[in-house]
Amino acid sequence: MTLDADLAVLGLGAAGSSALWRSATRGADVIGFEQHTPGHAHGSSHGHSRLFRTALVEGPQYVALARHAQRLWRELERADGTELLTLCGGLFLGPADGRILPPILETIAAHDLPHETLTTAQVRSAYPQHAIEEDTVGVLDPGTGVLRAEAGIRAAVRAAVGQGARVRTGEQVLAVTPGERGVEVRSTGPEGERTWRFGRVIMATGAWTAGLLPELTVPMRVRRTLLTWFRAPEPEQFGPERFGVFLHEADGYLAWGAPALEGHGVKVGLHDLPAPAVADPSHNPLEVDPAEWAEVARWVSRRLPGLDATDVRAEGCMYTHTPDEAFSIGTPRAYPGVVLAAACSGHGFKHATAVGDAAAALALDEEPAVDLTPFSPDRFG
Ligand SMILES: Cc1cc2nc3c(=O)[nH]c(=O)nc-3n(C[C@H](O)[C@H](O)[C@H](O)COP(=O)(O)OP(=O)(O)OC[C@H]3O[C@@H](n4cnc5c(N)ncnc54)[C@H](O)[C@@H]3O)c2cc1C
Structure with a gap:
């Protein structure tokens, strides 16, 4: 069975656009799917700005993620030639x-x-x-400031495409099914309904995730x-x-x-x-x-x-x-071949570049840059 690509990123919001960019940067053969267009106003990432904080009220366990995210936001700014993060305090x-x-x-x-x-x-x-x-x-x-939200998402997608990623906009994923050899994705878009096969899939579908993966044990x-x-x-x-x-x-x-x-x-x-x-x-x-x-x-x-x-x-x-307000990053037991980058519980934008990078590393069998133990998708079940 031939694969359509080694990797797919489903959902190109905050986490998915970054996962696409970080996968393409690693040389992956990757396709991104987005039901709208990147930077749209119908998910969790619109409204011009998001706060970036390092002295995190959410606890010390997020600082490594925030620092890694900040390095990557700066790298994305250099790649795109735009200012995304303003540290105004x-x-x-x-x-x-x-x-x-x-x-x-x-x-x-x-x-x-x-x-x-x-x-x-x-x-x-x-x-x-x-x-x-x-x-x-x-x-x-x-170490606190403001991130440009839609601009950051569009910059990540542009940087990914510049590194060879393919993008399908207006393409809605209908089902995700892990199989013996890879993951099957059913979608519908401008060219009608189609079934795709990928080696691995990164799920970054935000609020839609639980509906697409009903056997997840992390409550969302x-x-x-x-x-x-x-x-x-x-x-x-x-x-x-x-x-x-x-x-x-x-x-x-x-x-x-x-x-x-x-x-x-x-x-x-x-x-x-x-x-x-x-x-x-x-x-x-x-x-x-x-x-x-x-x-x-x-x-x-x-x-x-x-x-x-x-x-x-x-x-x-x-x-x-999620019940503990922590993210879900990793491969859930019920969905082999699928890497979850989801459930950012109202504080995920600042970390999105690091979450996307971690998901890309996991999908490509690399060691993630930060410890993901607190974010295991199976921590509840
Ligand atoms: C009002 C508000 C204020 C916030 N303030 C902050 C803040 O100050 N600082 C901070 O760090 N965080 C903040 N957050 C949280 C942060 O914005 C979110 O955690 C983050 O944006 C979520 O990103 P995401 O990629 O998970 O979801 P999204 O950005 O919503 O991305 C999911 C994407 O998947 C696509 N998708 C879904 N289903 C399908 C499908 N079936 N087929 C194809 N595509 C699909 C969607 O269209 C969407 O583009 C705030 C959130 C809100 C709502």
Whole structure:
């Protein structure tokens, strides 16, 4: 039985575009499949920007991945000739004994990361844009910044094609079936339905993964989330030089935000805003009912009073969660020949180049650059 290519990458979002690039860089004969076009707005990777953080609230186990990812983002910038990552610094705010500062300080201590701690008075004086409570203190992380999301995905696909990868856009994968000699992929696209055979397959289908691989033992829960931008009447107060990226634990929420950049307003989100489950990722509306962002606007009017909380632009998006919020990278027992690069639980964009690189290494029988033990797809079953 002849193969159509040694390797296929299914899904060219954040993880898949990187996996395609890292596979092509290794000289693999690889084809990428994407149901839309790379950089589209119907998955989990649209909305101009994503935060890049090194002093990670998610724990010290992600630092090696973030550092490797940063090296690769820089390599991709050189390959593409575009700026993708701007390290403008980040301010993490909350009670000293709250939900975010203790794990951030643990990550900083474990990896001896450069940082600065700020008292309540110092935060108020240096960052008056934030209205903080009396018990709120700050940690400054110079290793934090902003990634251009769609631009990064398109750059990775361009770099992959430049290294010989083939890409099929508008091609929807219908089924993935491991067999004796390789993996069978059924798809439908501009040329109709077709069955392909590959030596190995990297699955980077984000929120759609559980539907395509029903025997996975890692539970994946997809929920709706929002991207919301607020207008700054005094934009110079909220640019990357004066404002930076932030996380702020206040009023029962973990809020995150990015400065006004390249014509976009200040981006603010509430990570734990209750939101409905997404039954079918292909039908999660991009349009947002104002009732959905009302709570974000209330938070903004309390905590970022310099923004106009009535002037909002919003888009729908999706998080794919696992019970431990950790990624799933590796070959699940139920699907030999398939390497999973998935379930990035709302914090995966920054790591996407490293996740794609790890998946490419595994698919090509190389040793991944980082320890993937915490991300085993079989850790739940
Ligand atoms: C609102 C929001 C804010 C976030 N903020 C941050 C942040 O600040 N920092 C951070 O690091 N992370 C952040 N994240 C998380 C991060 O964006 C995601 O973890 C990451 O983008 C997921 O990438 P992915 O490749 O897994 O999924 P996607 O980028 O969605 O890619 C999956 C791709 O597979 C394609 N696909 C699916 N099924 C098929 C099929 N059957 N056939 C062909 N193609 C298919 C899809 O069309 C899509 O292009 C945020 C997420 C959201 C939603």
